[in-house]
Amino acid sequence: MNWFLGHLDEVGSLMATHAVLASAPLLAGLLLAIPLGWLARRYRVLRTPLIVGTGLLYTIPSLALFILMPLVLGTGILDPLNVVVALTVYTVALLVRTVSDGLASVPEDVLQAASAMGIGRVSRFFKVELPLAVPVISAGLRVAAVSNVSIVSVAALLGIAQLGSLFTDGFARNYLDPIVVGILACIALALVFDLLIVALTKVATPWLRVGSPA
Amino acid sequence: MKKITGLLALTLVAVSLSACASGNPLATPTAGGGSAAGQTIVVGSANFPESELLAEIYAGALKAKGITVTTKLNIASRETYVPALKNGEIDLIPEYTGAFAKYLNADADTSDEAAALASLRAALPATLQALEPSAAQDKDSISVTQATADKYSLTSIEDLVPYAPELVLGGPPEWKERAAGVPGLEKVYGLRFKAFKPLDVAGPLTVQALKNGQVQAANLFTTDPAIKANGFVVLDDPKSFFGAQNVIPVITKAKATPEAVAALNGVSAKLDTDMLATLVTKVVVDKADASDVAAEWLKANGLS
Amino acid sequence: MNLLWEWLADPNNWSGPEGVWTRLVEHLSYSLVTLVIAALVGIPLGLWIGHTGRGRLTVVNLVNGMRSVPTLGLLFVAVLVVGPLLAGDVAFLGPAIFVLVILAIPPILAGAYAGVEGVDPGVRDGARGMGMGELQVLTKVEIPVALPLIFSGLRSAALQVVATATIAASVSVGGLGRFLIDGQAYRDYGEMAAGALLVALLAVCVDLVFAAVQRLVVSPGLAAPNDSLRWRAAPQSVPTTT
Numbered sequence: 001m002n003w004f005l006g007h008l009d010e011v012g013s014l015m016a017t018h019a020v021l022a023s024a025p026l027l028a029g030l031l032l033a034i035p036l037g038w039l040a041r042r043y044r045v046l047r048t049p050l051i052v053g054t055g056l057l058y059t060i061p062s063l064a065l066f067i068l069m070p071l072v073l074g075t076g077i078l079d080p081l082n083v084v085v086a087l088t089v090y091t092v093a094l095l096v097r098t099v100s101d102g103l104a105s106v107p108e109d110v111l112q113a114a115s116a117m118g119i120g121r122v123s124r125f126f127k128v129e130l131p132l133a134v135p136v137i138s139a140g141l142r143v144a145a146v147s148n149v150s151i152v153s154v155a156a157l158l159g160i161a162q163l164g165s166l167f168t169d170g171f172a173r174n175y176l177d178p179i180v181v182g183i184l185a186c187i188a189l190a191l192v193f194d195l196l197i198v199a200l201t202k203v204a205t206p207w208l209r210v211g212s213p214a
Numbered sequence: 215m216k217k218i219t220g221l222l223a224l225t226l227v228a229v230s231l232s233a234c235a236s237g238n239p240l241a242t243p244t245a246g247g248g249s250a251a252g253q254t255i256v257v258g259s260a261n262f263p264e265s266e267l268l269a270e271i272y273a274g275a276l277k278a279k280g281i282t283v284t285t286k287l288n289i290a291s292r293e294t295y296v297p298a299l300k301n302g303e304i305d306l307i308p309e310y311t312g313a314f315a316k317y318l319n320a321d322a323d324t325s326d327e328a329a330a331l332a333s334l335r336a337a338l339p340a341t342l343q344a345l346e347p348s349a350a351q352d353k354d355s356i357s358v359t360q361a362t363a364d365k366y367s368l369t370s371i372e373d374l375v376p377y378a379p380e381l382v383l384g385g386p387p388e389w390k391e392r393a394a395g396v397p398g399l400e401k402v403y404g405l406r407f408k409a410f411k412p413l414d415v416a417g418p419l420t421v422q423a424l425k426n427g428q429v430q431a432a433n434l435f436t437t438d439p440a441i442k443a444n445g446f447v448v449l450d451d452p453k454s455f456f457g458a459q460n461v462i463p464v465i466t467k468a469k470a471t472p473e474a475v476a477a478l479n480g481v482s483a484k485l486d487t488d489m490l491a492t493l494v495t496k497v498v499v500d501k502a503d504a505s506d507v508a509a510e511w512l513k514a515n516g517l518s
Numbered sequence: 519m520n521l522l523w524e525w526l527a528d529p530n531n532w533s534g535p536e537g538v539w540t541r542l543v544e545h546l547s548y549s550l551v552t553l554v555i556a557a558l559v560g561i562p563l564g565l566w567i568g569h570t571g572r573g574r575l576t577v578v579n580l581v582n583g584m585r586s587v588p589t590l591g592l593l594f595v596a597v598l599v600v601g602p603l604l605a606g607d608v609a610f611l612g613p614a615i616f617v618l619v620i621l622a623i624p625p626i627l628a629g630a631y632a633g634v635e636g637v638d639p640g641v642r643d644g645a646r647g648m649g650m651g652e653l654q655v656l657t658k659v660e661i662p663v664a665l666p667l668i669f670s671g672l673r674s675a676a677l678q679v680v681a682t683a684t685i686a687a688s689v690s691v692g693g694l695g696r697f698l699i700d701g702q703a704y705r706d707y708g709e710m711a712a713g714a715l716l717v718a719l720l721a722v723c724v725d726l727v728f729a730a731v732q733r734l735v736v737s738p739g740l741a742a743p744n745d746s747l748r749w750r751a752a753p754q755s756v757p758t759t760t
Contacts, residue, residue, distance in 0.1 A: 007503075016396065019613060036415060042738060055596070056722065058677075058681075059677065059680075059681055059716070059718040059721035060681075061681055061682075061684040061695070061714055061717050061718075061724060062559070063551030063684060063685065063695075063698050063699070063702070064684075064698050064710055064711070064713060064717070065714070067301045067698070067702050067707075067710055068707070068710060068711060068714065073397060073706065075302075076296050076298065076301055076303040077284055077289075077294060077297055078289060078298050078304070078305060079303070088273070088581065106757050107401070116758065120758050122674075124289050133480065146582075146586045147585075149586065149588070150585075150586065150587070150588045150589060150625075152222065153590050154587040154590055154685065156293070156590070156704070157590075157688060157699075157702070158289070158290060159258075159261070159289030159290055159294070159295070161286070161287070161288075163588075164588070164590060164591070165287075165288060166591075167590050167591045167594050168261065168288055168594075169710075170594065171268075171414075171417070171418065171594040171597075171598065172262060172263050172288075172414070172415075172417045172418070173263055173497065173498050174417075174418040174421075174498075174598055176595060176598060176599070177500050177501075179591055179594050179598075180595065180597050182588070182591050182751065183587060183588055183592065184590040186587070186588040187583065187586045187587060187588065190585075191586065194582075194586075198675030198713050261738060268679075290702065291701070291703050291704070293702075293703060293704050293705040294702070294705060297705070330595060342755055385703070386703065387699055387700040387702075387703035388700075388703035388704045390700060390703075390704070391704040391706070392704065409535065411690060412687075412690060412696065412699070412703075413690045414689075414690070417595075418598060419597070419610065419690050422597075422601050422602060422610075423609070425601075425602075426604070426605045426609050427605065427606065428606060428607055428609065428610075434612065483693060
């Protein structure tokens, strides 16, 4: 506790970096997963290769992905971009399936009704399908968010500063205080992300609050 | 549609908010070279407390001269931070003359202080410069418990030779391949251990593994307070395998302005082995912040 | 790429106490021990909660909380706190397995709990009406019906454990993670890439084995028509790698 109070600035700035490193991939991953998920949903042939293929990416250990990124991206060894891109890969791996399932959860009659109203393909996707898929996508996003927060900390083994640095620093000095503070800060951050996504989902799905108390 | 964009926008806001809070943590330093004065020096460190402490001392001394400094600490092993130093991701690193010379050239002569320094300067890439070494030395060592030392009557590394095939050696993972590690020990002393167990950089894993018998001999740093605290025996090194290991600032030439060089050489002039061990004890045993210990020392020595 | 093939093509990297085969066996045995312990804790607890509906909220929150604990931090705490109490190689392996168990429990627990809870109340009542006792309802009806979800929980946990066991190498434990940590320490990209590839392959193989066993064990009448059902029914049990 004393350690925490004496290091508020440090913990705060590490937490901010951690938040960026964990959330930027979430956004990038979502943006990539939407078209991929749509393809997987739209074209039956593509479904298995896309979902299995992106799922495979998830089995690559994060430490390896962080270290090998510079070879792929041509970035520096200490570039935080390595972490962002690696986590984007994981986020995509998680979300392609979610997006595809979310789109599949939209009832066919709703789509037909939309088409009957003269709504075009593209605007039907953005105005009907995607909004109705939000609850399912949001569930996947929550898992990805929590997982990202945990994985970012591994990058401390490579000298990229964030909350995980408290783990390596504490460990090297046989000092529990910074490690415990780091763990609690990670949990707090994951919780904030989770609440934020839940809140945003509520805002994005007003129809779920009307009528039946689901 | 509105809802989706809302969702995205809010995430974006969250991201940018946290980005603001920490002053764009995703910014990376541009590659080395470029203009002279008024530039930032990025100080790196290896992944053990003494290296971080020395990096903080260098950073503090540079700041005192009005030089802009940022730190990137705890960058794994030499095998990782040296490439980062070469490609300009960091500009300055605390090093040890003999170990760095051996890293650059496996056959480097590091038997005494002058030889180690000369070998290092000869082996350094053209873009890097080794400034003045300090009197402070921190060597790698082969250490054993008192019980092991008694059991085999060990006082020097040579004494280990007949017993090594029954013993497990512990050290940082990079020792497995390094000239200053397992291959070198075999070449210089003819030591062939039963096995090599990769641990950490002379940290708590190494101490625990020695204490509970997972390894019988291990690499510890001679400045490590754990040696005294646990009654470990540091074996003599008659063939000077670990050689001279003076602490030395190594800097990118492009960033080695006269002020920076003066500040760093000022640190080297004041630092000695006992002082270094005392400072490390403050960080590792008393759990003081490396930055605080560094600032205090700089102040006491008129360098801040 | 070349470095990767060179490393894999060198027979020296495959044999001996530091070779691929040894590391593979280590990796599999750590993962197996972890899964068995996690299943012994997670499945009964999940079944009990699903069956009685008691402590549901607490457990769901706890499970979600456990998910957000950063594995690396927990591992370091466990090694510093528990390590000194143990002797020999268990000093580092024990804490590492403990942390992996913590990681594996949430998906297993969630699978068992969701499986039992999802049993059609009509089916349950029917069983009671036939004169079955509570234990019989659980063992003869609820568990068989819940099996697909119990399996998918185990499967997620297995994937997660196989991928995450690599990080145990940072505290000197063996397994395929050694190639990553050691390769990083001396910057051998071939070794690191090979390690990553081997872990990924192992994860895929383990997943296939689980899929095959699932097909054998689960009553055909219950088998999900495709994988997506598994996902929708238990969105909680998504693997988290570390």
